[in-house]
Amino acid sequence: xxxxxxxxxxxxxxxxxxxxxxxxxxxxxxxxxxxxxxxxxxxxxxxxxxxxxxxxxxxxxxxxxxxxxxxxxxxxxxxxxxxxxxxxxxxxxxxxxxxxxxxxxxxxxxxxxxxxxxxxxxxxxxxxxxxxxxxxxxxxxxxxxxxxxxxxxxxxxxxxxxxxxxxxxxxxxxxxxxxxxxxxxxxxxxxxxxxxxxxxxxxxxxxxxxxxxxxxxxxxxxxxxxxxxxxxxxxxxxxxxxxxxxxxxxxxxxxxxxxxxxxxxxxx
Amino acid sequence: xxxxxxxxxxxxxxxxxxxxxxxxxxxxxxxxxxxxxxxxxxxxxxxxxxxxxxxxxxxxxxxxxxxxxxxxxxxxxxxxxxxxxxxxxxxxxxxxxxxxxxxxxxxxxxxxxxxxxxxxxxxxxxxxxxxxxxxxxxxxxxxxxxxxxxxxxxxxxxxxxxxxxxxxxxxxxxxxxxxxxxxxxxxxxxxxxxxxxxxxxxxxxxxxxxxxxxxxxxxxxxxxxxxxxxxxxxxxxxxxxxxxxxxxxxxxxxxxxxxxxxxxxxxxxxxxxxxxxxxxxxxxxxxxxxxxxxxxxxxxxxxxxxxxxxxxxxxxxxxxxxxxxxxxxxxxxxxxxxxxxxxxxxxxxxxxxxxxxxxxxxxxxxxxxxxxxxxxxxxxxxxxxxxxxxxxxxxxxxxxxxxxxxxxxxxxxxxxxxxxxxx
Numbered sequence: 205x206x207x208x209x210x211x212x213x214x215x216x217x218x219x220x221x222x223x224x225x226x227x228x229x230x231x232x233x234x235x236x237x238x239x240x241x242x243x244x245x246x247x248x249x250x251x252x253x254x255x256x257x258x259x260x261x262x263x264x265x266x267x268x269x270x271x272x273x274x275x276x277x278x279x280x281x282x283x284x285x286x287x288x289x290x291x292x293x294x295x296x297x298x299x300x301x302x303x304x305x306x307x308x309x310x311x312x313x314x315x316x317x318x319x320x321x322x323x324x325x326x327x328x329x330x331x332x333x334x335x336x337x338x339x340x341x342x343x344x345x346x347x348x349x350x351x352x353x354x355x356x357x358x359x360x361x362x363x364x365x366x367x368x369x370x371x372x373x374x375x376x377x378x379x380x381x382x383x384x385x386x387x388x389x390x391x392x393x394x395x396x397x398x399x400x401x402x403x404x405x406x407x408x409x410x411x412x413x414x415x416x417x418x419x420x421x422x423x424x425x426x427x428x429x430x431x432x433x434x435x436x437x438x439x440x441x442x443x444x445x446x447x448x449x450x451x452x453x454x455x456x457x458x459x460x461x462x463x464x465x466x467x468x469x470x471x472x
Numbered sequence: 473x474x475x476x477x478x479x480x481x482x483x484x485x486x487x488x489x490x491x492x493x494x495x496x497x498x499x500x501x502x503x504x505x506x507x508x509x510x511x512x513x514x515x516x517x518x519x520x521x522x523x524x525x526x527x528x529x530x531x532x533x534x535x536x537x538x539x540x541x542x543x544x545x546x547x548x549x550x551x552x553x554x555x556x557x558x559x560x561x562x563x564x565x566x567x568x569x570x571x572x573x574x575x576x577x578x579x580x581x582x583x584x585x586x587x588x589x590x591x592x593x594x595x596x597x598x599x600x601x602x603x604x605x606x607x608x609x610x611x612x613x614x615x616x617x618x619x620x621x622x623x624x625x626x627x628x629x630x631x632x633x634x635x636x637x638x639x640x641x642x643x644x645x646x647x648x649x650x651x652x653x654x655x656x657x658x659x660x661x662x663x664x665x666x667x668x669x670x671x672x673x674x675x676x677x678x679x680x681x682x683x684x685x686x687x688x689x690x691x692x693x694x695x696x697x698x699x700x701x702x703x704x705x706x707x708x709x710x711x712x713x714x715x716x717x718x719x720x721x722x723x724x725x726x727x728x729x730x731x732x733x734x735x736x737x738x739x740x741x742x743x744x745x746x747x748x749x750x751x752x753x754x755x756x757x758x759x760x761x762x763x764x765x766x767x768x769x770x771x772x773x774x775x776x777x778x779x780x781x782x783x784x785x786x787x788x789x790x791x792x793x794x795x796x797x798x799x800x801x802x803x804x805x806x807x808x809x810x811x812x813x814x815x816x817x818x819x820x821x822x823x824x825x826x827x828x829x830x831x832x833x834x835x836x837x838x839x840x841x842x843x844x845x846x847x848x849x850x851x852x853x854x855x856x857x858x859x860x861x862x863x864x865x866x867x868x869x870x871x872x873x874x875x876x877x878x879x880x881x882x883x884x885x886x887x888x889x890x891x892x893x894x895x
Contacts, residue, residue, distance in 0.1 A: 235629070358649065359764065361776050363783045371652030372747065436744035440767055 209252040210271070210308060216245035217278070217301035224294040239282065242297065246278040249304075267307040269457060272331070274303035276339025284343070284378060291354075291369050292378075295346045326400030333393030338453060340386025341425070345450035347379040348443035355440065376439050380432065383446055387425045394422060414456060421452045477807040480611060481540065482570035483547060483562055484525075484532030487584050490561035498558055500526035502601060508533075509607045518542040521609040523602035523616060525577070527594045529584050534574060536611050571615065572803040578619045579626035580633070581795055587632040587788060592623050610817070615806065622802045630798065631791040639667055640674030642780035643751055647675060647719060650749050650770055659719035660684040662710065662730070664696055667753040667774065668723025675719065676700060684717060686710055688724070711735055715742035721751045722758035729760040736763045751777065815875040818883075819868055822890045826860045 223238045253268075253275060281296040354369045397415070428445030432438050487495065500508065505524050512519045512535065519535040519542075526532075537543040547559050565573045576582045578595045599616045602608050608616060627633055644654075651657060659680055661672045664687050672683055683702030687693035690706060697704040705713050714720070714735065724730065731750075736759075740748060750771040752759040757773060764771040834853060838844060844852070867886070874883040 236625075354649075358646075358770055361772070361779070363780050364787075369649070371648060372650050373652045436746075438745065439747065 207308070209248050210304065213245045213249045213252075214301065214304055214308070216241050216248075217274075217297060217304060220245070220281075220293070220297040221301050224297050238293070238297075242278060243282050245300075246275065246282055249275045249278060270303050270307035272335045273338055273342070273457065274300045274307065276335050277303060277342050280339055280343035280346070280382070284347075291350055292347060295350065296343070299342070299346065326396055326403055330393055330396040330400050333389050333396050337386045337389035337393050338457070340382045340384075340389060341446070341450050341453055343382035344379045344386060344446045347375055347382065348446040351375040351379055351443045352440065352447075372439070376442065379442055379446055380438065383425065383428065383442065387422075387429060390418075390422055390425065394418060417452070417456050421449060421456065424449050424452065477571060477611070477810050478567040479536050480534065480567055480570045480615070481537055481543065482532060482534050482565040482573050483543065484530060485558065485561040485563070486530035486532070486582065488582075489563055490558075494556070494558065494561055495529065495531070497554060497556070498531050499528060500524065500531060502597075505598070505601050506605050509602060509605045512546070513605075513607045516542075516546070518546055519607075521612040522607045523598055523612055525595060525598040527591065530577070530582075532574075532577065534570065534612060534615070536609070568803055568807060571806055572799060574615070574619050575622045575799040575802055576796075578623035579795055579799060580623075581626075581792060581799065586792055589627075589633055592620070592627070595623070596620065611810070614810070618802070618806050618809075622799065625802070626795045626798055630794045631787055632795050638670070638674070639753075639774075639777050639781060640670040642777045642784065643671035643721070644674045644678045645780060645784070646751075646770075646772060646777075647749055648678075650747055651718065654679040654681070656681050657718045658682040658684065658716055659721060660686060660705075660713060660717035661696075661702070662686045662720065662722045662758065663688075663724030663726075663754065664692055665723025665725070665753060668721045668751075669696070669700075671721050671751055671753065671777075672700060672702075680719075684713060686713070711738075714739040717748075718746070719749045719751070720759075721753065723753045724758055726754070726758055727756060729758060731759045731763065733760050733762045733766070736760075736766060736769055740766060740768050753777070811875065815872060818871050818875070818887055818890070821887075822864060822868065822871075825890050826864060830856050830860055 220238050220242050223235050227235060249271075253272065277296055277300040281293060281300060284292050284296075350369075351372065354372060354375060357369075358372070424445070428442060428449065431445065432442050485494065485498070505526060508524060509522050512522045512533075517538060519537045522533060522535040524531070524533050535543065547562060548557075550558055573582070578592060580587050580589065580591045583591055599608075599620070602612070602616070647654060647657075654675060657680055659672065659675055659682070661668055661683060676683060683697070683700055684705050685693045685697040685700075685702045686705045686707050687696065688707050690704065693704040693707070696702070710730070714731075715738075720731070722731065736748070736750075745768050748769045750759055750763065750769060752771065752773045755774060759771060761771070761773075763769050834849075834856060837852065838849065871883065871886050874886060
């Protein structure tokens with residue numbers, strides 16, 4: 205029963221992805237509704253996440269993290285995938301599908317260390333802010349890839365199907381704004397994590413490697429914004445910063461949690 | 473009684489059938505459209521419903537005629553302002569072909585320049601005029617509504633409106649691909665070559681905010697600037713003005729590059745690395761090809777632009793094929809939906825007829841029995857409603873079944889007692 209909403213959301217993303225990747229299978233008429241279907245999927249997903257989270261506040265394991273990441277990507281899809289930005293939907297839709305699909309099949313591992321700390325509202329706040337930040341960086345990453353690709357095509361003078369791509373200026377604006385959004389939420393999320401540690405751990409408090417790594421990522425994105433706002437280098441520079449930064453983010457989310465013990469590790 | 477799409481008739485002339493001398497004389501203004509619609513539907517009662525599109529390239533009447541002969545006679549006797557006959561130039565479409573033709577017209581597939589966007593607005597105006605004169609009915613009302621939505625569907629789901637012809641528009645297409653919009657952008661035209669001027673003109677009409685013009689002889693740039701509403705700048709100070717331009721178009725007769733890599737690099741630095749779009753239309757080239765290697769510079773030469781034009785042509789042909797297939801589908805869907813509408817109209821007619829009788833009877837009882845309490849009246853009301861509903865049920869099922877199987881004779885017999893004339 206608990207899985208049913210996720211299966212519905214998966215089916216919805218499957219439909220959306222099919223609509224982008226094999227448009228002829230879906231047909232003109234249904235394709236006009238891709239965004240509404242995605243919106244519905246995001247709503248069901250968010251409600252489920254909140255309800256399930258309220259029932260079992262410490263089940264913040266790896267599948268939940270992937271599922272939350274998928275929701276973040278889904279929100280990004282609904283906010284940008286309109287007519288002119290179909291190329292973005294083509295990447296974001298399947299990404300949401302793959303993340304949620306993986307969440308359904310990976311073994312359930314939770315952070316056992318968390319169950320001894322008692323209830324603190326800072327924990328869900330910390331997680332929510334971090335995933336909002338992740339969603340921003342994910343959008344910036346995807347748009348960055350599209351930007352580099354569109355730029356390369358223009359530089360190499362490949363004009364076929366040109367009108368289907370959004371303009372470079374628009375892509376650049378979106379990759380910057382979503383990076384800024386991600387940075388603000390990452391900053392707040394780090395703060396909330398510190399507040400949780402101070403409230404729940406008191407003397408047992410220590411900085412684990414994931415915290416160090418996250419601070420590094422924070423500094424990296426901070427530098428990316430500096431380069432853009434102070435030195436004026438945008439476009440390709442922002443895209444490259446964004447791609448590397450998101451790679452670090454993913455490594456932190458998936459890799460580090462399995463390698464490490466402590467407050468961020470899965471059964472280390 | 474059967475309002476099927478077969479009765480629809482489209483009559484018209486367009487750039488396909490009539491020369492401009494004829495078209496310009498038969499074009500209708502808004503008042504003439506209203507008068508003609510009134511004449512056809514009210515005064516002479518040639519048609520039950522009608523609407524008329526009149527643009528500089530076409531005049532078309534869509535009508536549900538009472539008799540086709542009547543309409544033919546109308547056009548046979550029609551005389552333009554200088555007394556000429558128009559019937560030799562007319563094409564006639566009927567039923568599905570008429571629906572399909574209207575969808576094609578509104579989707580700009582029948583236009584002189586396929587994909588031009590004005591026609592949809594003109595069709596909207598025509599619909600509004602017909603609505604104001606109340607000449608749209610059971611067939612033309614849904615048809616006109618569907619036409620507008622089909623036209624929008626064609627525009628949004630194919631690339632019919634995206635590619636335009638000509639070297640100037642190729643420049644606009646590239647600029648749009650880089651900037652998204654030309655609002656607030658400044659371009660600099662260097663030299664007065666014809667192709668450069670074409671691109672500058674196209675950019676201005678696509679919304680460019682400012683045009684700077686530089687030419688070796690200052691008088692010529694003043695002349696050109698005033699012609700296009702631009703600002704002349706002295707040729708010697710080209711490098712000073714360069715950082716202000718988002719778009720640079722070169723078309724001079726110079727034998728060596730006049731814009732070198734160091735110049736553009738400096739300009740980019742001065743404009744804080746905002747994107748620069750360069751179009752070099754001169755032969756030999758005016759801009760050092762090495763400029764293309766700079767990160768924020770997008771350089772295109774005359775061959776690149778003509779390739780954009782070629783790609784545009786191919787894409788437009790493909791889009792037109794897609795759009796035609798879509799229009800065919802939509803025409804079939806519309807005709808199918810008409811049959812569904814008919815059933816709904818029949819059922820409503822039956823209901824309305826019974827409701828009129830029922831309400832009259834209730835009113836009679838209320839007058840006859842003055843002691844009826846509100847609760848009793850309410851009960852009486854509910855009881856009679858239920859009776860009518862149950863009595864009609866089987867009849868309605870039979871109508872639905874007949875409509876579904878397309879048995880028009882049976883439908884006619886079933887509906888006979890309910891038709892307007894009977895009551």
